[in-house]
Amino acid sequence: MSETKTALVIGGGIAGIEAALKIGQSGYKVLLVEVAESLGGVLEKLYNSYPRYENPADLIKYKVEQLNECPNITVMTQTKVISADQKPNSYLVKLQNKSEAKEVEVDAVVIATGSQMLDVTSHGEYGYGHYDNVVNSLEFEEILKEWATNKDKVTPPKTVAFFKCVGSRDRSKGYPYCSKICCMYTAKQAGVVKEMFPDTKCYVFYMDYRAAGREYEEFVRSVIEDKKVKYVRGRPAKVLPEDGRLLIRAEDTLRGMPIEVTADMVVLAAALEPSAGTKEMSNIFPVKTDKYGFIDYETNEVMKTGERIYYAGACSFAVESLGAMHQGGAAAAQVLALFNQEN
Amino acid sequence: MPSSTTPMTADFFKAIKLDEIDNSFQQELLDNCGIDLNTCLECGKCSGGCSNTHIFDITARQVVKLIKMGEVDSLLKMDSLWTCVSCQLCVDRCPASIDIPRIMDYLREVAYKNQIPATREQVLVFHELMLGHIEKGGRVEEGFLAMEFNLKTGDYFKDVFDPGMKMFFKGKVNPFTPKMKKRDETRRIFKMTSLRKG
Amino acid sequence: MNVAYFPGCSLHGLSRAYNSSTHLVCDKLNINLQEIEDWNCCGATAAHSLNHKLSVSLGARNLNIAKNMNLDMITVPCAGCFGRLKTASYELRNNPELAKEVAEIINAPAPVEPEVTNLVQFFTEQVGLEKIASKVVKPLTGLKVAAYYGCLLTRPSKVVAFDSPEQPTSMDDILQVIGIETVNWSHKAECCGGGYAASETDIVVDLSGQVVESAKNAGADAIVVACPMCHTNLDTRLGAIEKSRGVKYDMPIIFFTQLMGLAYGYSYRQLGFRQLLNSASPLLKKQGII
Structure with missing residues (x-):
């Protein structure tokens, strides 16, 4: 087995971590670069996961320990990929961290730069950025963490409303696609609130709930049936601040009547779009992208998007953490097959 | 006892035969206004924030649905046609940008052309008086328009004292508005676009 | 700065205060408001509610007169008139068939320019x-x-x-x-x-x-x-x-x-x-x- 082959994994979320681990554990060298201060990506920001209410911090801790134990893997945080030169069988890549620039030659690349939430100030009707207590779902995970930490000191909200499809399935001000994971994390968040504060009323405004996945349908049903979260079929039209609270106007489309509810907090499940890093990488590397800027796939090869370039996780489309981890493993398999064939 | 003419079971929910639905109006909207109702997600965001949904007999979302179900007759007679304020909230919020205000205009125009009575007669009277002003003089004189409206609707003293007289004494009402000169040009426009013959 | 000006019926009627204050403010800002000569009413709610072609044609006549003034912008203080003129221009741009018909109706070209702005827009975007x-x-x-x-x-x-x-x-x-x-x-x-x-x-x-x-x-x-x-x-x-x-x-x-x-x-x-x-x-x- 050659000692010289090196893979560059860009992005230290769960997909990148898994790809780096499997390549490194198989005996090849790995450079794992992450732009943030620490590893963990979006997962690190989450209060818990669905459908089993697990703590993502435990998963990250376990994975990072494995990374540290693997001598083949070098982790570089606060590091950016600046440029890449394609050579016959490698890429010459320039890396930049806080203090220095560095050039490395790598034999394969795994892009795992993830997605980000649409800036929903685009949807002025909901008042994000204008009214207090209108937050996006990722910000709400932080709030859940804080509530959990200071549970005894927090005044429970009387009502929390969740809006799904904010910028998803919206060709007017967002994206025509479904962002895939919002139905599930919204159900989870509403369920968590009810778990913490049983007297708080939770309303989920939905067009459809899409629960296609192992244990997913059962999960959403349990949120509705056991945790008593109310699902309302209709996309809210307007949020109006009123006496320090938020008046929501919508139509219950099954009843065919306008409805109003006053909430203390509105959580917007904003569309997922390619992250800034994903867009940068698709400019630097010869990869395929779709019309939204997500990394596109090659028809006959798993997780492949260009010559010696593979991808994993939400940089190619919205995906839940378990799926991202699986994709990291699949991308690693491709890199390993390539490296083994060339030895 | 039900009489012999009363059916034992009323057909409140008689099944609609899907394959007998007349889609011609939906096609007409696409052809004439470029509005494709197949893009509707049926989310209700239009009606949820509509300025006047609380007084609509048929809501914005239902208007789209009824066109798709071929039930145009009831739309041409609906009250919402004459209470829609064209505030453009629905079209700007619609995730598919369906131009509902334009649909409302289109329905109103068809209803007007076919002389289907408006449920709010006074709204139509006002529109007609206003168009009459423009046809004759090219411009609208608000004071006269209001007076004519009262005469026409028989509500002679509507707004006369409050706010009418107040407005007069504040010098708001201008009896000497500058007139338009080439009135033949606006008359020509009215003649060439006339919906009702004669 | 020269700009075509469409006051509309209300600014000659109940809202004369809006007209006079607009003129005074524009004087101070060295903006020369050139009233569109012999303009006609935009048709308001009445025209677009009952007769689309009429509504666009009424707007088109005003646009055509303004175009002949050789100015590249119209400013409209009334939001209602602004909406009708802007919509007329939009329809004429996006519907060439209608534009042809409208030109015949008004017996003149039906241009999509000059650009129509409302007064708030004109002040923020053009004056600054x-x-x-x-x-x-x-x-x-x-x-x-x-x-x-x-x-x-x-x-x-x-x-x-x-x-x-x-x-x-x-x-x-x-x-x-x-x-x-x-x-x-x-x-x-x-x-x-x-x-x-x-x-x-x-x-x-x-x-x-x-x-x-x-x-x-x-x-x-x-x-x-x-x-x-x-x-x-x-x-x-x-x-x-x-x-x-x-x-x-x-x-x-x-x-x-x-x-x-x-x-x-x-x-x-x-x-x-x-x-x-x-x-x-x-x-x-x-x-x-x-």
Whole structure:
């Protein structure tokens, strides 16, 4: 087995971590670069996961320990990929961290730069950025963490409303696609609130709930049936601040009547779009992208998007953490097959 | 006892035969206004924030649905046609940008052309008086328009004292508005676009 | 700066104060408003409600006259007229078949230019806040108002393409640079009832009532508008609104150009403040402005 082959994994979320681990554990060298201060990506920001209410911090801790134990893997945080030169069988890549620039030659690349939430100030009707207590779902995970930490000191909200499809399935001000994971994390968040504060009323405004996945349908049903979260079929039209609270106007489309509810907090499940890093990488590397800027796939090869370039996780489309981890493993398999064939 | 003419079971929910639905109006909207109702997600965001949904007999979302179900007759007679304020909230919020205000205009125009009575007669009277002003003089004189409206609707003293007289004494009402000169040009426009013959 | 000017019927009628204050303010800003010669009514709600082709044709005639003035921009103080002219231009641009027909109807070319802007848009985009601020001789400090945009200054956004249709800020910006505090409020882009002032007064009292109530709750001492329809609905129906809600609001409804005019040193009388049914004088006196 050659000692010289090196893979560059860009992005230290769960997909990148898994790809780096499997390549490194198989005996090849790995450079794992992450732009943030620490590893963990979006997962690190989450209060818990669905459908089993697990703590993502435990998963990250376990994975990072494995990374540290693997001598083949070098982790570089606060590091950016600046440029890449394609050579016959490698890429010459320039890396930049806080203090220095560095050039490395790598034999394969795994892009795992993830997605980000649409800036929903685009949807002025909901008042994000204008009214207090209108937050996006990722910000709400932080709030859940804080509530959990200071549970005894927090005044429970009387009502929390969740809006799904904010910028998803919206060709007017967002994206025509479904962002895939919002139905599930919204159900989870509403369920968590009810778990913490049983007297708080939770309303989920939905067009459809899409629960296609192992244990997913059962999960959403349990949120509705056991945790008593109310699902309302209709996309809210307007949020109006009123006496320090938020008046929501919508139509219950099954009843065919306008409805109003006053909430203390509105959580917007904003569309997922390619992250800034994903867009940068698709400019630097010869990869395929779709019309939204997500990394596109090659028809006959798993997780492949260009010559010696593979991808994993939400940089190619919205995906839940378990799926991202699986994709990291699949991308690693491709890199390993390539490296083994060339030895 | 039900009489012999009363059916034992009323057909409140008689099944609609899907394959007998007349889609011609939906096609007409696409052809004439470029509005494709197949893009509707049926989310209700239009009606949820509509300025006047609380007084609509048929809501914005239902208007789209009824066109798709071929039930145009009831739309041409609906009250919402004459209470829609064209505030453009629905079209700007619609995730598919369906131009509902334009649909409302289109329905109103068809209803007007076919002389289907408006449920709010006074709204139509006002529109007609206003168009009459423009046809004759090219411009609208608000004071006269209001007076004519009262005469026409028989509500002679509507707004006369409050706010009418107040407005007069504040010098708001201008009896000497500058007139338009080439009135033949606006008359020509009215003649060439006339919906009702004669 | 030269610009074609479409005042519309209301500015020659009930909203003359808006017309006169606009002229005064533009004088100060060295803007030469050239009224579109022999313009016709935009057709308002009546035309677009009943006859699309008529509505576009009425707009097209005005556009054609303006084009012959060799100016590249029209500014329209009335949000309603602005909406109709802008929509006419939009329809003519996107529907060549209709454009051909309309040209025949008006017996003249049906151009899509000059570009149609509303007055708030013209001030913010063409004149600029810096210049607007530079002419202030008396900052209107102490005034706390709600800038009310209503529907047609910013909607439909695909046609108007100016500011935000739900959370507009352009008029707030103008008011702020002349020293006024504007409140953050919920109904700045909700509807006042539009063209139903005379025919369905209840609708106007209901919708305008929500607007006034919301402005009051946000702590505003006045509502500032850029539309004669909004002005007429709010100003003339305030009495009815107060009666129906059982609340005394004390809420003058002022055109934004009237306040600009005060900041530029023009007098209360010159700016047509006396034509307001709900006098702004106690408020302006209280703040030492007049």
